[in-house]
Amino acid sequence: MPEVTVISEDVAELALGSEVLRAAVFRPDVTNVEPKEFGRRLVGRTLRATGRRGKIIVLDFGEVVGLVHLVISGRVLRLPEWREPDRMNTAVLEFEGEGEPLVLAFTRLWLGYFDLYNLGEEERHPLISRLGPDPLSEDFTVQYLASAFGRKASVKALLLDQSVVAGLGNIYVDEILFSARVHPTRKASTLSRDEIQNIHAATRDILRRAIELRGTTFDSYHDAFGETGKFQRQLKVFARAGEPCPECGTEIMKSRVAGRGTHTCPACQVS
Ligand SMILES: [Zn+2]
Numbered sequence: 001m002p003e004v005t006v007i008s009e010d011v012a013e014l015a016l017g018s019e020v021l022r023a024a025v026f027r028p029d030v031t032n033v034e035p036k037e038f039g040r041r042l043v044g045r046t047l048r049a050t051g052r053r054g055k056i057i058v059l060d061f062g063e064v065v066g067l068v069h070l071v072i073s074g075r076v077l078r079l080p081e082w083r084e085p086d087r088m089n090t091a092v093l094e095f096e097g098e099g100e101p102l103v104l105a106f107t108r109l110w111l112g113y114f115d116l117y118n119l120g121e122e123e124r125h126p127l128i129s130r131l132g133p134d135p136l137s138e139d140f141t142v143q144y145l146a147s148a149f150g151r152k153a154s155v156k157a158l159l160l161d162q163s164v165v166a167g168l169g170n171i172y173v174d175e176i177l178f179s180a181r182v183h184p185t186r187k188a189s190t191l192s193r194d195e196i197q198n199i200h201a202a203t204r205d206i207l208r209r210a211i212e213l214r215g216t217t218f219d220s221y222h223d224a225f226g227e228t229g230k231f232q233r234q235l236k237v238f239a240r241a242g243e244p245c246p247e248c249g250t251e252i253m254k255s256r257v258a259g260r261g262t263h264t265c266p267a268c269q270v271s
Contacts, residue, residue, distance in 0.1 A: 011076060012050045014102055018095040019046050020061070026085035030109040033116050041116055042066070042093065054131045054166030058122070065122045069112040079103040090114075131166040135203045140165065142200045149188035149196060156184035157258035159199075168203070170260045171238045172210070176202045178237045183264060183271035184257040195270075209234070237263040 023042040025031050031038050041064050049060040059066035068091075070076075077089070082103050085092045089105035091114040096102075106114055115125065123129060132148070133139035148164045149155065158164050159173045168176070177184050180198035182191065191199075213231040236246050241254035245265035255262050 011104065014078070015047045015095045015104065016050070017046060017048075018097065018102065019044065020093055021096055021101075022082060022094040023092070024085050025091045025114065026087065027090070030090050030112070031114050031116065038091075038114075038116065047095070052134075052167070053128050054134070054162050055169075056125075056127060063119050065117045065119055067113075067115045067117065067122055067125055067128070068106055069127070070106065070109070071112040074109060074112050075107045077105045077107055079105050127162070130163045132162065132164045134166050135168065135207055140200075140203075142197050145200050146193070146196050149191055152187050152189055154184060154258055155182060155186050155188045155191060155199070156260070156262065158188050159203075160258055160260065165203070170262075171235065172203075172206060174238045174263045175206050175235060178263075178265060178269060179206060181268050181270060183269040184262050185271055237265060239263065 020042045023039045025035050025038050028035050033041065042061060045061040045064055047059060048062055049058075051058040051060070053067075055069060057066075057068040057070070059068065079089070079092070080103070081101060082094050083089060083092060083105070085105075089107055090109035091106040092103060093106075094101055094103045117125065133144065145165075149158060151158065153161075156173055156177065159168050159176065160170065174184070176199060179202035180195065182195050182199060210231040213234070237252050240252045241263060243252050244250070245252055245268055248265065248267050250265050250267040253264050253266055255264065
């Protein structure tokens with residue numbers, strides 16, 4: 001069996017209810033516990049649920065909760081058999097399986113991590129305690145967005161700010177603002193109620209569509225959805241500089257906003 005990239009639904013489907021037989025990390029700096037502790041705390045536990053908080057994958061092992069941040073180039077791979085962690089496969093978990101072993105590798109955790117917390121203590125994780133609401137949660141209301149937008153920063157910078165909304169990456173923000181017909185450089189405090197409503201609706205619509213098309217990696221709204229990216233083909237402005245706008249035919253422009261490559265239609269998006 002070759003190595004296969006898996007996404008959250010697959011991990012849940014493959015490993016939910018299964019016991020961890022082996023677990024190890026390559027280097028001490030990719031986890032918050034001693035490397036020996038990493039295996040000791042996971043082996044014998046059963047994966048009860050998988051979820052996501054912003055860009056962080058949450059693996060619920062009952063009394064122990066794993067928080068995984070893959071950052072940009074990280075992936076979850078299914079390996080043919082157990083392999084000691086190395087530079088590439090930074091953390092490796094083997095689950096009990098029927099017949100074939102289920103070995104998952106969390107790759108390239110150099111900038112990311114696979115941290116372990118006792119149940120309940122994960123809320124103290126700095127990235128989680130500072131996170132804004134998930135865009136698909138009840139807390140993400142038009143009213144909330146309007147209050148978060150009462151600032152002079154650009155609307156793009158605020159949408160990328162994880163403490164305002166959890167989990168939106170650069171690609172999604174460009175697509176959301178195109179759909180809402182709002183230019184990314186607009187100061188958030190100058191947006192009308194209608195524009196805020198449009199941004200709110202576009203955020204939910206685009207994320208739901210991306211999830212339906214499984215156009216995202218394991219950590220869901222992550223920008224790096226190369227392999228499974230059916231959603232990528234639906235992108236209207238991102239990475240389409242020089243092409244005609246799908247709405248009006250004007251050439252899509254690329255610029256830099258909030259330090260990120262930004263794609264806009266200068267005719268459709270009000271600046
Ligand atoms: Zn246009």
